[in-house]
């Protein structure tokens with residue numbers, strides 16, 4: 001087997017940021033020595049070895065990985081896919097999760113202060129280094145996919161769950177599956193319990209939330225499955241941001257104690273690595289890193305939840321205004337993050 005990496009070099013002579021990150025990721029996993037050849041695609045130089053190779057393969061992005069085995073070539077346009085396919089057992093060297101005990105209130109307060117100014121990937125790395133797969137990323141099928149991208153790039157073990165309310169858009173289900181395939185990860189789909197769901201639908205029908213509010217339906221379809229998802233975890237990571245809702249999310253910490261949910265370990269830590277990021281920063285990350293995203297975003301949807309309770313945003317409208325739009329702004333939370341409601 002021969003592995004060739006095509007790296008891009010900018011016309012200014014600077015290396016391409018994504019290629020540097022890919023090289024760093026391979027080094028972290030002890031895989032850099034597996035790359036047999038590195039060729040450069042020099043911007044503006046069509047005769048450079050990397051440019052010629054990219055042209056032959058009809059691929060215009062970098063970095064690129066070509067694996068040659070028994071005369072056949074496999075091309076990978078993503079370092080994550082390359083690693084998952086060729087070295088599925090690899091983990092970041094020296095980054096095994098530690099056997100973490102409970103944190104005291106003082107330790108938590110110090111951690112929250114220490115990590116408040118840090119970048120989201122440093123916060124995720126802290127959580128995954130400490131808890132490993134006992135730390136779960138709550139993926140909603142929207143922009144919080146950046147959390148999965150950062151976790152995957154950290155090389156640390158992690159787990160992911162998604163609340164499958166049964167009412168998500170078809171585009172969201174397709175997106176969830178694309179993310180599963182793109183990162184080669186398992187996504188635990190948490191569905192509502194059959195009996196309470198059937199009883200609720202029998203009694204109230206399928207659209208009662210338009211008449212008497214969303215909490216009852218969210219309780220059956222989201223909150224109960226969330227409780228089950230969190231019970232075995234020691235920590236969870238959410239995509240909550242302060243700028244998503246000035247009314248309900250203005251005070252969220254990057255690391256804190258989740259007092260709204262209970263787990264088997266007796267202490268549940270909640271991390272909100274994107275708390276201080278703006279929507280613009282999230283989208284810059286998605287574009288800069290070629291992160292897959294929900295196609296509904298191209299149709300005017302900003303904040304994406306269940307199909308009957310989400311509409312496309314209007315020009316100038318705040319993103320949460322398009323969720324449960326028939327209710328008061330201070331009630332536009334589903335209860336997943338109920339401390340936000342208490343503080344509003």
Ligand code: SF4
Pocket residue numbers: 165167209213214215217218219221222305306307308309334
């Ligand atoms: S968002 Fe709407 S459909 Fe989804 S669980 Fe809540 S009320 Fe039900």
